[in-house]
Amino acid sequence: MSEQQYNYGMVGLGTMGCNLVLNMSDKGFSVAGYDKDPKKVDTLNGLDVHNNIEAFNDIHAFVQALQTPRTILLLVPAGPIVDAVINELKPLLQAEDIIIDCGNSHFTDTQTRIDALAKEGLHFMGLGVSGGETGARFGPSIMPGGDLKAYNRISSMLDAVAAKVNDEPCTAYMGKGAAGHYVKMVHNGIEYALMQLLAETYHILKVHGGLTNEELHDTFDSWNKGRLQSFLVEITAAVFTQPDEEGKGMLIDFIADTAHQKGTGAWMSQDAMRIQSPIPAIDAAVTQRILSSLKQQRVVAARFFNKENVVEAAPNKETLILDVEAALYTSFIITYAQGLAMLQQASTTYKYETDIAVVASIWRGGCIIRAALLKEITEAFRKDDKLANLMLAEEFSEQVKTGSIALRRVLQKGLQYAIPMPGFSACLNYYDSYFSEWLPANLIQAQRDFFGAHTYERTDKEGTFHTNWNQTIY
Structure with missing residues (x-):
């Protein structure tokens, strides 16, 4: 049995768990680790440079080595494994102990666990972590949610290990219940859409513009020095200069054109439908990943497409690049607008009490969607915490209006x-729909009442109405 009592415990010593432990250790916190894999236990013990880490493969010894009340973080795969770990820990814990799920669990699972463990006197928190392996090691964006009393016990540690922007930690309380995992889901959905927009940018510049890999690198690299500065634009530029290890050229040209997903984008689309918050850019990104996976079908279908009917004119590269930059920047704004509007709606629906300005501020560093744009987004929501949609903010309304012109040209x-x-x-249609005083939904109301007596509302008086429509067509 360990003689030292450790500040925190970590269950799951894979790359993410191990790196987060090392990050905590660097900041002066003592950490006990637990994993069933002896190799992972030995690896972490071998990395203890500050003499404040100890890893175990015996869960009883691990729990007994923690200061009470205990705080135990989990970095294990989402789903049944989380419940299995909780059930293994529960008999060894006592009232006021905290279990924190740092994985990508579905927010409904997190809420279920919060409610169940509260009945046993235990705190459970969902904590989103973004930044990948490097972020976990040197400073991620951290999105904790749950009971405020439990959060206050760990806030100083989270502040210490999180990424910093202007000395401000990229972590803060996201709200009640499963707010932490919900915010992380929205983060990931926005990430899906931004990546899809970058892929479409690559597509038109490569296929229509004829840009070489070197030119693509230079274009994205120059954009990353301007208003599009962001982690995703930065790594996109880097991708085009990565040589193939087999010496065949650039690696990008030998990667299969099929993308995969782990579910968080689809989860966001599903809940957007449930709470009736439109997020067409995220929906399109999820759908396009699924379409990309239909590779064999696409190869067969391509034989039926007569490309001779598509006559291309030689593009003006400089003009095309300028238009695409404006279209991409505008679509980035519209994508963030959709995601944050959904988060506002969810906060109301689920009573999270999430502060959107705070969310935007902690995404400025450490996370995958970090971007210079988030500084302005944070300021917009700090000015008006009831801002219905980012596109209405004075910082963005004129930019989106002007940028939509270039977006139309690119889509043409x-x-x-x-x-x-x-x-x-999807971004342009969302913009056009949102700023349309009139949409043809009156016809949809009429159709629904015609075939199903679902009633309709009128423009000239209150109430709901039904008409006995001309049924002679039946």
Whole structure:
């Protein structure tokens, strides 16, 4: 049995768990680790440079080595494994101990666990972590939610290990219940959409613009020095100069054109439908990943497409690049607008009490969607905490209006030359719909009442109405 009593415990010593332990150790916190894999236990023990880490493969010894009341973080795969770990820990814990799930669990699972463990006197928190392996080691963006009393016990540790922007930690309380995991889900959904927009940008610049990998690198690299500065633009530029290890050229040209997903984007789309919050850019990104996976079908279908009907004119590269930059920047704004509007709606629906300005501020560093744009987004929501949609903020309304002109030109090129651009299209359609005083939904109301007596509302008086429509067509 260990003689030292450790500040925190970590269950799951894979790369993410191990790196987060080392980060905590660097900041002066003592950490006990637990994993069933002896190799992972030995690896972490071998990395204890500050003499404040000890790893165990005996869960009883691990729990007994922790200061009480205990705080135990979990970095294990989402789903049944989380419940299995909780059930293994529960008999060894006591009232006021905290269990923190740092994985990508579905927010409904997190809420269920919060409610169940509260009945046993235990605190459970969902904590989103973004930044990948490097972020976990040197400073991620951290999104904790749950009971405020439990959060206050760990806030100083989270502040210490999180990324910093202007000396401000990229972590803060996200709200009640499962707010932490909900915010992380929204983060990941926005990430899906931004990546899809970047892929479409690559597509039109490569196929229509004829840009080489070197030119693509230079273009994205220059954009990353301007208003599009962001982690995703930065790594996109780097991708185009990565040589293939087999010496065949650039690696990008030998990667299969099929993308995969772990579910968080789809979860966001599903809950957006439930709470009735429109997020077409995220929906399009999820759909396009699924479409990309239909590779064999696409290869067969491509034989039926007569490309001779698509006559391309030689592009003006400089003009195209300028238009695409404006379209991408505008679509980035519209994507953040959709995600944050959904988060506002969810906060109301689920009573999270999430502060959108705080969310935007902690995404400025450490996370995958960090971008210079988030500084302005934070300021917009700090000015008006009841801002219904980011596109209405004075910082962005004129930019989106002006940028939508370039976005239309880029989409016209895509349509003309058969280049699919569902992400850009979804952003423009969202913009056009949101700023339309009139939409043709009156026809939908009429149709529903016609075939199903679902009633309709009128423009000239209050109430709901039903009409006995001309049924002679039946």
